[in-house]
Amino acid sequence: MKKYLLLFGLFTSVVAVYGQAEIKYKNPKLSSDVRTSDLISRMTLAEKIGQLRSPLGWEMYDKKGNAVIHSKKYEKQLDSIHTGMFWAVFRADPWTKKTLSNGLSPELAAKAANALQRYALKNTRLGIPVFLAEEAPHGHMAIGTTVFPTGIGQASTWNTELLQKMGAVISKEIRLQGGHISYGPVIDISRDPRWSRVEETFGEDHVLSGNLAAAITKGNGAGQLHKEFSTITTLKHFIAYGIPEGGHNGNSAIVGKRELHEVFLPPFKAAIDAGALSVMTAYNSIDGIPCTSNKELLTDLLRDDWNFKGFTISDLISVDGLMENHHVAGSLEEAGALALNAGVDVDLGGNAFAKLEQALKNGLVNVSAIDTAVYRVLKLKFDMGLFDNPYVDPKKAKIGIRTKEHIALAHQVAQESIVLLKNKSNVLPLAKNLKVAVIGPNADSRYNMLGDYTAPQEDGNIKTILNGIQSKLNPQQITYVKGCAIRDTADVEIDKAVAAAKQSDVVVVVVGGSSARDFKTDYLETGAAVVSSQTIGDMESGEGFDRATLDLLGKQPELLKALKKTGKPLIVVYIQGRPLNMNWASENADALLTAWYPGQEGGNAIADVLFGDYNPAGRLAVSIPRYEGQLPVYYNKKNPRGHDYVEMSADPLYAFGYGLSYTQFDYTDIKVEQKAKDSFEVSFSLKNTGAKSGDEVVQLYLKDELASVVQPVKQLKAFKRVHLLPNQEQRLSFLLTAKDLAIINQDFKSIVEPGIFTVMIGSASNHIRLTSKLEVK
Structure with missing residues (x-):
């Protein structure tokens, strides 16, 4: 009996395997x-x-x-x-x-x-x-x-x-x-x-x-x-x-x-x-x-x-x-x-x-x-x-998730994303023997570091700016006061913030915005947040939170002005999801940075920059306007270049590609060499002439001098982030191809037209260091 059962089992197994093979979608060999x-x-x-x-x-x-x-x-x-x-x-x-x-x-x-x-x-x-x-x-x-x-x-x-x-x-x-x-x-x-x-x-x-x-x-x-x-x-x-x-x-x-x-x-x-x-x-x-x-x-x-x-x-x-x-x-x-x-x-x-x-x-x-x-x-x-x-x-x-290696990478991305916009008299980096007043609604707000589309976080996972500064200094060197909220004008302690500033050697004030969702906010079926006058949380950015103005909300402007009156060196850090109004800070702060929403390691990364453990090299990917009336204000507008307004310049406050460093770089010896019919190599020398190692983001822009359809005043074509030691010099090159030279003509075809192009090498769209010409024949 056992023999028959064994044969029957083998038979059914063979049939099953054969049947499986006949079902093509179940056959991994196909x-x-x-x-x-x-x-x-x-x-x-x-x-x-x-x-x-x-x-x-x-x-x-x-x-x-x-x-x-x-x-x-x-x-x-x-x-x-x-x-x-x-x-x-x-x-x-x-x-x-x-x-x-x-x-x-x-x-x-x-x-x-x-x-x-x-x-x-x-x-x-x-x-x-x-x-x-x-x-x-x-x-x-x-x-x-x-x-x-x-x-x-x-x-x-x-x-x-x-x-x-x-x-x-x-x-x-x-x-x-x-x-x-x-x-x-x-x-x-x-x-x-x-x-x-x-x-x-x-x-x-x-x-x-x-x-x-x-x-x-x-x-x-x-x-x-x-x-x-x-x-x-x-x-x-x-x-x-x-x-x-x-x-x-x-x-x-x-x-x-x-x-x-x-x-x-x-x-x-x-x-x-x-x-x-x-x-x-x-x-x-x-x-x-x-x-x-x-x-x-x-x-x-x-x-x-x-x-x-x-x-x-x-x-x-x-x-x-x-x-x-x-x-x-x-x-x-x-x-x-x-x-x-x-x-x-x-x-x-x-x-x-x-x-x-x-x-x-x-x-x-x-x-x-x-x-x-x-x-x-x-x-x-x-x-x-x-x-x-x-x-x-x-x-x-x-x-395998959120490992030390992954956190280290988040730290590096945050470091490289920080953009130094102003550094009057090289007030940064700060010495580590100073007494520091850490102030502002975004100085110690975990979720305001993260932006929209972020899950709940465990305590200790997110490093705020206060946390980062605490990792650099002794506790007795730091005084923290929130000062005010992002939007809520009832949450104010400006007098306390001023008192803390007066007791310190330098003030680090962290302002800006927030995309931090909360459990009081209502949401649409799409997940977008609903703006409500009944809920005054911090959120002023993130899906559904469109703005009519770009000014700092709540009592933040008053906080900044009160701290300025103390006479202490004022370091302003913007944590933000959109380019907010920076006019006052640009004129009055001793140093100004934006870190956008820098993620879980953002506080540590910002502290690295503030105290010189990392040399900033972030560059703006979006222009920062002076006023809403300028909008849209982007660098690669079509010819002709816009003229100034009655009230102000037509240029942005800070242009696309802009950002400072703790060191300086020299650009020299640009050469343009034709490699093929519509292929040109652009080379130049870059040297770190300062005392610190650092990154430079070199940017190549192109201007088509005469075309059959209107072209941008300039257009980014290539870029590279380069690290150089003090006094180190490196020869860099970019290859421009037909794709870079092409336009969409009046017949809606992508073609390369003969003519002269101006080649511009710079550290920002408005800071061109080298220029040359190339000719397509």
């Missing part, structure tokens, strides 16, 4: 293309549509002490909706109402991811694993992860190699927890600091933005999804989202087609060429067409011209917005059809694509459009290996 096509052929319409929906994810698990299981809501999503992707499963913040106590540690997040995948593979008809997409603009937005400076601070490093390392860390931390898709970088070109999301961007220039976005994408794995820690990079927001009319988040963008192709699209192209496999649509419209239903951009350009092979995804409920906000669709069914037919593959939120089956019945969409979108999503799941091994090791997540 290509992802073959497996994807086979799987789609077996799917019902409902199962296909489920793959195109990405609902909110933080309700998909239940936490049971040290265990995590899938929730009943998750079962419903898979059993009846057949959902294939979830957004922000691990997210924690006031909007999600996930806190340090009820949210997920990295270890528990990995357990949650495994629980979700286990149910998907074991309890659904086809066993399709789910994609988990996570916010990651300056670190994974989850409990226990590493928090880097926000985008505008990252851009201020002008360091592609550093940001590639940062991208690799963010990607690794997401994958260790079981996530697959990283939302970021945000590469909206930002020309209006009234807009609430400047902090997330890389600033006003497309060349800088494109290079940095490509670097982060490479760090994410460059689209090579078979690698262990690669994530799918989702680029945000397609397109021209950073120039909303009136500075109102999501408002229409007024931009011409040529400028769209010259300025706003190139950063996306650069990141896609570097391996980005996902693009998120924007909430705004351009010339009457919502970006979430713009076929010319999402299909004709992205697919046909650029040969993009990944998937597109709407911003949260932006498909719904075709009906509710833009009023170009009469129902969610029509909205879903508009988006799908335009080229949107996945509906973030999922409400409108839930109506696709009805849209198909009514002839608004066809099956091939659905199949095409499903293919784009499923193929990446196969490429990532999720069908064969979707699980992660919680023990590795516990020890």
Whole structure:
């Protein structure tokens, strides 16, 4: 009997293996293309549509002490909706109402991811694993992860190699927890600091933005999804989202087609060429067409011209917005059809694509459009290996996230992001034997260091400026007084701050803004904060907090003026998410710095700069205006150059590319040599003539002297961050190619026209040190 049972067991095993081999999508030896096509052929319409929906994810698990299981809501999503992707499963913040106590540690997040995948593979008809997409603009937005400076601070490093390392860390931390898709970088070109999301961007220039976005994408794995820690990079927001009319988040963008192709699209192209496999649509419209239903951009350009092979995804409920906000669709069914037919593959939120089956019945969409979108999503799941091994090791997540090495990298990014704007009589760096008054609403506010899209933090993880200064000096040398709040005019202790200043040798006052969300603020369905006169928290920046003015709020101006009257040396540090008004500080402070939102190590990094343990070399990625009436005020405006106003200069207070150092650099001996038909090498010598080692950010600008269409007064083409020892000299070179010399002509073709170009080498857009000419014949 045992013999027969053994033979029967062998027979059934062989049949099972043979049957498995016949199911092509389950055969790991076949290509992802073959497996994807086979799987789609077996799917019902409902199962296909489920793959195109990405609902909110933080309700998909239940936490049971040290265990995590899938929730009943998750079962419903898979059993009846057949959902294939979830957004922000691990997210924690006031909007999600996930806190340090009820949210997920990295270890528990990995357990949650495994629980979700286990149910998907074991309890659904086809066993399709789910994609988990996570916010990651300056670190994974989850409990226990590493928090880097926000985008505008990252851009201020002008360091592609550093940001590639940062991208690799963010990607690794997401994958260790079981996530697959990283939302970021945000590469909206930002020309209006009234807009609430400047902090997330890389600033006003497309060349800088494109290079940095490509670097982060490479760090994410460059689209090579078979690698262990690669994530799918989702680029945000397609397109021209950073120039909303009136500075109102999501408002229409007024931009011409040529400028769209010259300025706003190139950063996306650069990141896609570097391996980005996902693009998120924007909430705004351009010339009457919502970006979430713009076929010319999402299909004709992205697919046909650029040969993009990944998937597109709407911003949260932006498909719904075709009906509710833009009023170009009469129902969610029509909205879903508009988006799908335009080229949107996945509906973030999922409400409108839930109506696709009805849209198909009514002839608004066809099956091939659905199949095409499903293919784009499923193929990446196969490429990532999720069908064969979707699980992660919680023990590795516990020890592999926010490691000492990751924190050290966050520290370095913060150091390199700090921009020294003024240093009168070399008051900085400070000696370490001084008595220091540390004052201001942002001197010791942990969450004001971090920016929007940040998870709750454990005590001690975030280093404030006060913490950083405490690490440099003895306790008896430091006096701390808050002085006032960011916005709340009832929270004031200016007299106490003045008394502390008088007892000290120097005053470090930390002012600015905040994107710190709190549990009192209301939030829209999209997650954007709602401005309310009933809630006076610190938040004056971050998604939804657009400004009409750029002045410091609350009693901050009064605090600064009172401290100035003490006669003590005044060091002003701005912690901010947008370029705020710095006119008074520029005129009256002895030293002025901006650190944007510098992340968890920001306080230590700022203290390093203040006391000379690090020589600052950050450079502005966005111009700082003198007054709102100048806006927009960006360096690469089209000819002719604007004339001054009656009341003031047309120039910004501080220009794009500007930043000081504790040492000096000389630029000499520029040479331009033609290498090929449309290829020129520009070389020059750079020497550190000061007494300190330091970095210089060298910038190459180009001006087309005569063109068939109007060109910018100057345009950044190349840059490099260089470290030199005292008296060290280095020969540097840049290669300009046809891509750098090309324009989009009147026939809308990219061509290189013959003519003269002025080559400018400088330390800022308004501080050109060397010039030369090149001629294209």
